[in-house]
Amino acid sequence: MAAKGTPQRLADLAAYLGGELSGDGDVLISRVASLESAGSGEISFVTHARHRTALDRCRASAVIVPQALAEATDTPRIVCRDPYLAYARIAQLLDPESRPAPGIHPSAVIESGARIAADAGVGAGAYVGYGAVIGARSTVGPGTQIGDGCSVGEGCVIHARVTLYRGCVIGDRSVIHSGAVIGADGFGFAPDRGTWVKIPQTGRVVIGNDVEIGANTTIDRGALDDTVIEDGVKLDNQIQVAHNVRIGAHTAIAAMTGIAGSAKIGRHCMIGGAARIMGHITIVDRVQIAATSFVAKSINEPGNYSGAVPAAPSAEWLRNAAWLKNLGKLAARVKDLERRLAAVRTDNDGPTT
Amino acid sequence: MAAKGTPQRLADLAAYLGGELSGDGDVLISRVASLESAGSGEISFVTHARHRTALDRCRASAVIVPQALAEATDTPRIVCRDPYLAYARIAQLLDPESRPAPGIHPSAVIESGARIAADAGVGAGAYVGYGAVIGARSTVGPGTQIGDGCSVGEGCVIHARVTLYRGCVIGDRSVIHSGAVIGADGFGFAPDRGTWVKIPQTGRVVIGNDVEIGANTTIDRGALDDTVIEDGVKLDNQIQVAHNVRIGAHTAIAAMTGIAGSAKIGRHCMIGGAARIMGHITIVDRVQIAATSFVAKSINEPGNYSGAVPAAPSAEWLRNAAWLKNLGKLAARVKDLERRLAAVRTDNDGPTT
């Protein structure tokens, strides 16, 4: 099969995926595209029979379809169990490598004792601190700061304008997007007669292999022990991870979620956007939390959790919100009704006895 | 009238606004100021008759007032229909240009094939990637990265320390504040036996004319098709716009709002701070959404929507929140009361027949 980043024969793609080819296997595919926009030389995909109408209109050179749609089109196609996963794999295969060339840009500043692999890349204006290590094939984007003593593994992509504070550790093949700040001080202050005494944050941030961290996400260093992000964790943009949090392997968390100090999140969890996780709680493995939910106490059973309050037309919402502020009173009125109705029944039952 | 950024005669300002002058038109105005702090050489404004007391105390050299307050002061004044808009225009007129001088700072890094207009400015330590285009009179702040193949139109202000990933497009006269990240990868992963396979994000971010984007806001590139911000959109700070979102022209969104993937927001909408918009929904034109609301499904009618839950003294809130967790049970008790009361009435009505 052809090299990564170059056009591929459909038959080769089918073999690569372990899918079943239907139609012309010699069609050349150079890009993935959406059902609506795909054209010549492009492959699209359908995950579900309900998208059949869009499939009918699709002008792609080839499509990936589930078994249920194996015969639903004449377009050359790959039939497979999981078209979405197949699409991910083909998109990776066709994606041209856009990594910066290896080597250290002349404008980068490398402090003494830093060790940068010969095939690693350090971009314009980047900074690599004293004793920091950048592993083989890893790239450090322009304007990124790698603090003193940090360790970045092999095959990582640290995009432009990221900050790693001193002593943080990143595993292999991890990706960190622009604006992320890894290892800033946790929010720790002791009260002292009306003022705050700062508690030095002496722990680190330790990030595993195959982790992805979104743009402008912040992960604070531990107060004493480390903040830990295990292997395969995927964090979206603008997430806040406080000091001493631990996030279990292969957990995925959508944008704007906040996790307060010392919370422990299990493995294989999925957390929706803008969720809020209280500090010092534990969430077991395989928990799903709906977007915008506020998790105030530990979750000890796998499953789905939610606390989302949906919006409504304002006039309607205001009527409900007024009662929301008076739920205790409403409940008291119900209790009073129950008491009074019981009395009525007694009075009433009386004569009939 | 005098040059932009220099003091102006009040009569010239009145003519510029198309407002009516009352009092001495020769007063020289060099700055706008608030009613409380304004002094000599400054102009302030009143939007509403209820601010009349503050107007009485105001020591500005001139004021802008609505028709209802035309005779409410002896201070030289401009009477006009919309004093807030008039204030905006005068503030723009008096604001000295603080743009960096045109030209490329010697410490900036410009890659091959980049085209930078002769009167554009590129600040210290900025980076302009391969084949990127910077239009006439646009400025790129210090430490900002413009990715390979990006296109920035004319008259834009890209402030310090912004990141544009490869291939993004910005129209004319748009403003992007520090820390914004435009075009990072959308959050797209396909599950594969307990791990996540990354889906390359091959779309772009396309931003129109006259758009303003706040500090530390993130706008992800599309998965396949583009993420689109139409003309005149105003985004505040720390907003998250996920992949394949479209925001319609002249919509304004306040800080910390999150918009999940593939949501389509109409034109002329106003969205309050910290709102959350679910993915794959559509919001029509001219919708107003209150701060902190969670929009979980499409909105098909213009109008006001809300889902804000206001805080209360904790003791009071806890009483209500306890019932919030038991609303279903409370409703069941009401239903039971209704059933029992119906029975009572039957018993009761019996004897009277």
Place this chain on the structure above:
Amino acid sequence: MAAKGTPQRLADLAAYLGGELSGDGDVLISRVASLESAGSGEISFVTHARHRTALDRCRASAVIVPQALAEATDTPRIVCRDPYLAYARIAQLLDPESRPAPGIHPSAVIESGARIAADAGVGAGAYVGYGAVIGARSTVGPGTQIGDGCSVGEGCVIHARVTLYRGCVIGDRSVIHSGAVIGADGFGFAPDRGTWVKIPQTGRVVIGNDVEIGANTTIDRGALDDTVIEDGVKLDNQIQVAHNVRIGAHTAIAAMTGIAGSAKIGRHCMIGGAARIMGHITIVDRVQIAATSFVAKSINEPGNYSGAVPAAPSAEWLRNAAWLKNLGKLAARVKDLERRLAAVRTDNDGPTT
């Protein structure tokens, strides 16, 4: 006693804290550590008698304990009134100074008229604008931009990759973490026939002494008057402070909280994470606001306030949320029951008279 950042005798630490020494005062302490991980040469602390089990297992060389646990261990110890505060002070004492060396890195860009104290430090690739002032012993991290005319006091730590827009003022001993943006334009636009006219933001951000500002926090400049952060305020990560907000001295605010324009927050307040404060309201001194609460109107009395809606298993939550959308109807049914029951009682009481 030994120099800051070097090992200390336990007896010296006890004297420094004004605590009572029990056991061997000659033990040398070089680091603080958690109860679980502490070992030889390390000191740990216990705040409360309920941690006694962990204390029993602790292998630290010394511990700080409250009076109630004075005799609960044989480990050499310091007994004092507030072990958490004592820990903070000892951690500061033992923390090695990790500040960058004074002096201006050759790759930094210093514009004309900037005044940088001889013992201040400016990191690689940093930018200090026209007329800006950096006070004694302050450090400016790599890649940080200090705008024209800014003033940074003495002993400040501005970490890597911070942006201060023009004219902002920072007091003494303040700390600003990476990615923070201070002084970007407030979100001010006047509507004009379906489009928005930008209102130049001509105020500044004025920050007091001993303030700490977290990673990726944004504080907008005032529209006309200044945005003000008073002495001793502690702001966590990803907080948004809009234009013309004032935050009173020694108030601490946890991550992801948003404060809308012109809100005034009192002194000695504590605000939990992801809280939302409406614009143009006032919160008096000594108010505590629970995490995730939405403060929609002024708070005039000190005390605790909350509006947090906790998550639950989704099936349970959906039952409650369905009624949340129909609270007004539920309340109407209760009212109807009350009316009908009153009628029943009348009927019922009738015969018994």
